[in-house]
Amino acid sequence: MKKKIVLITVAAIILASFRPAEAQQPKKVPRIGYLVSGDAATDSARADGVRLALRERGYVDGQNIAIEYRYGEGKSDRFSELAAELMRLKVDIIVVAGGSVWVRAAMNATKTIPIVMVGIGIDPVEAGLVESLARPGGNVTGVTNLDRELGGKRLELLKEAVPKLARIAVFYAPGNPSTVRDVKEVLPVAARALRLTLQPWEVRSAEDLERAFAALSKERPGGLYSAGGPLMRANQKRIVGFALKSRLPSTYTDREAVNSGGLMYYGADLAESYRRVAYYVDRILKGVKPADLPVEQPTKFEFVINLKTAKQIGVTIPQWTLMKAGKVIR
Numbered sequence: 001m002k003k004k005i006v007l008i009t010v011a012a013i014i015l016a017s018f019r020p021a022e023a024q025q026p027k028k029v030p031r032i033g034y035l036v037s038g039d040a041a042t043d044s045a046r047a048d049g050v051r052l053a054l055r056e057r058g059y060v061d062g063q064n065i066a067i068e069y070r071y072g073e074g075k076s077d078r079f080s081e082l083a084a085e086l087m088r089l090k091v092d093i094i095v096v097a098g099g100s101v102w103v104r105a106a107m108n109a110t111k112t113i114p115i116v117m118v119g120i121g122i123d124p125v126e127a128g129l130v131e132s133l134a135r136p137g138g139n140v141t142g143v144t145n146l147d148r149e150l151g152g153k154r155l156e157l158l159k160e161a162v163p164k165l166a167r168i169a170v171f172y173a174p175g176n177p178s179t180v181r182d183v184k185e186v187l188p189v190a191a192r193a194l195r196l197t198l199q200p201w202e203v204r205s206a207e208d209l210e211r212a213f214a215a216l217s218k219e220r221p222g223g224l225y226s227a228g229g230p231l232m233r234a235n236q237k238r239i240v241g242f243a244l245k246s247r248l249p250s251t252y253t254d255r256e257a258v259n260s261g262g263l264m265y266y267g268a269d270l271a272e273s274y275r276r277v278a279y280y281v282d283r284i285l286k287g288v289k290p291a292d293l294p295v296e297q298p299t300k301f302e303f304v305i306n307l308k309t310a311k312q313i314g315v316t317i318p319q320w321t322l323m324k325a326g327k328v329i330r
Helices: 002-023 040-056 076-088 099-109 151-161 177-194 206-219 231-236 236-245 255-259 270-285 308-314 319-324
Strands: 031-036 066-071 095-099 115-120 140-144 166-172 197-202 222-226 251-252 264-266 300-306 327-329
Touching: 031 040, 031 076, 031 099, 040 066, 040 095, 040 206, 040 270, 066 076, 076 099, 095 099, 095 270, 099 115, 099 166, 099 177, 099 251, 115 270, 140 270, 140 327, 151 177, 151 222, 151 251, 151 264, 151 319, 166 206, 197 206, 206 236, 231 236, 236 251, 251 255, 255 300, 264 270, 264 327, 300 308, 300 319, 308 327
Parallel strands: 031 066, 031 095, 095 115, 115 140, 166 197, 166 222, 222 251, 251 264, 300 327
Antiparallel strands: 264 300
16 A cells, blocks of 8 residues: 555656646747837947846846837838837837837827837927826827927027028928927027028938038038938938038037037937836836836936037137037047
8 A cells, every 4th residue: 555655656746747847838028119210220329228228127138028120211101011010020018219200100000018219309298199298198108308498509509619600501301290390480589599590491302302402502501400300310421421521510419410420419318318218118017007107308418519520621619619518529
């Protein structure tokens, strides 16, 4: 009898040792969709910042999370298509790096999957993306740059750097709501105070840029303001190249433009904004709803001057302006 009991016990132990292996299922790896309005090259530094910030919180791409990248390359007709692609991949979170149109495309694709926005330069409440900054209320939250607060400051700094400046050409995409409001409402107020004349140029395509370049080569404005957006970002090197060739003092809404040879940038510290994406991803993966995560506004700002460009186009930046810059590229 004892022998029989021992055999049964041994058999039970052996069977028990197999059951966990049979029942064990591979752990689900959260999938993050990263939807970008620009291209991979332009966004690489920001994407690296997001990955590093995620790693610091314990999330490593390819190990315990998977990041799916989709790039619009400045083509507005790809918004819905790319958002739909991420839906088919069954992502757990969508990070939208771009303007309000891109966020809206993601919202149209899903009412349930959390959306974390970053790099948006418009008030998300006014745009109807969230109910309030403190209580977003839906499936959207994230970081806003509120660029409209900064347009006047960019003009002011450009005028301070080039006191004789009188007329500025402004490149903007009419399909981008935040830049349209900037050009139509914000910049004119600042320009009047600074006694500047604005010369707005609608840019709907790369071909429009070429026509604008040709016209400005003849009309010779005193400076150039690039109002940003996906199309401008996709053609940023061309715009910077034109400004250099034409010896035009230029200011931008995109930090990378100054690294490429633009004269100056003033705006939110985008590196810090993109790093904050990791905070939202972490909180959401731990069960917090986007509706309960307040939308953050920028607390750090950057003023960057490319002194190499200033010398190349024959502009002497006043010392007091240089002293305001957080970074000077020499």
